[in-house]
Amino acid sequence: MNRKQLKPVLLFVFLAVNLSVSLYSALQFELMESELIGLARYTVGLENQITKLDADLSAYEGYLSYLGGELTSLTSNEPRLGFEVHLKAYHRDELGNLKTFSEHAGLVPNIGLDWVEDQLGDSPGTDPAKWISLTNSTDSPAAGWTSLPYELDAEFNLTRAAGVYASTGVGSWTITQTFYANATITVNGAGLHWASSGDNNLFAADTITAANMENGDSIELEFTITAANG
Numbered sequence: 001m002n003r004k005q006l007k008p009v010l011l012f013v014f015l016a017v018n019l020s021v022s023l024y025s026a027l028q029f030e031l032m033e034s035e036l037i038g039l040a041r042y043t044v045g046l047e048n049q050i051t052k053l054d055a056d057l058s059a060y061e062g063y064l065s066y067l068g069g070e071l072t073s074l075t076s077n078e079p080r081l082g083f084e085v086h087l088k089a090y091h092r093d094e095l096g097n098l099k100t101f102s103e104h105a106g107l108v109p110n111i112g113l114d115w116v117e118d119q120l121g122d123s124p125g126t127d128p129a130k131w132i133s134l135t136n137s138t139d140s141p142a143a144g145w146t147s148l149p150y151e152l153d154a155e156f157n158l159t160r161a162a163g164v165y166a167s168t169g170v171g172s173w174t175i176t177q178t179f180y181a182n183a184t185i186t187v188n189g190a191g192l193h194w195a196s197s198g199d200n201n202l203f204a205a206d207t208i209t210a211a212n213m214e215n216g217d218s219i220e221l222e223f224t225i226t227a228a229n230g
Helices: 003-076 110-121
Strands: 081-092 098-105 131-135 164-169 172-180 185-193 202-213 218-229
Touching: 081 185, 081 202, 098 202, 110 202, 131 172, 131 218, 185 218, 202 218
Parallel strands: none
Antiparallel strands: 081 098, 081 218, 131 185, 164 172, 172 218, 185 202
16 A cells, blocks of 8 residues: 555544544543532532431420420429538738639538538537638548548647638628648648537538648638528
């Protein structure tokens, strides 16, 4: 075959190849277009599901709000007498500079609740709960306590002492006392008692932020007791 005869053949092959490429490209485009349409439909489906979930969530939140209102309505008409005890602790150096301060909610143990019952309904005692004690124990107060564990004493000049009473409003008062250490000791908690010494007279107890006392340091304890309808 000479060059003149070969030229049409090459032209035919060239056109055939280009046609095949064009057909393949068109097919690929159709496949991609079909996939994009499917993806768009899937996205629309997801959006519909999200919209439905949002509606369900709004309905659920509304129901929770309704239940909360019902609960508030039920409990607001039930007056209850309760006690709250809080303890503030001011640790100062011998010059009066504040070293640490803490305030925590305290606990009235079972024996303290029974004492309140006796005071109000049975055989009231003559000594109020005004005696403050200190401890270096890190234990958290428990309902079964009857005294403060590891109560500090005269060895550190931190013997249980009578606090000063002050009314702070209707059904609310404070008992305050300041102690001065004569040796190095860490104070981690305090108790409020209705007797100057001994066991079985703990009205309330609380922990404080560790006060690393040195000779000459002071620590002021202020118990706040509130009795109110709640």
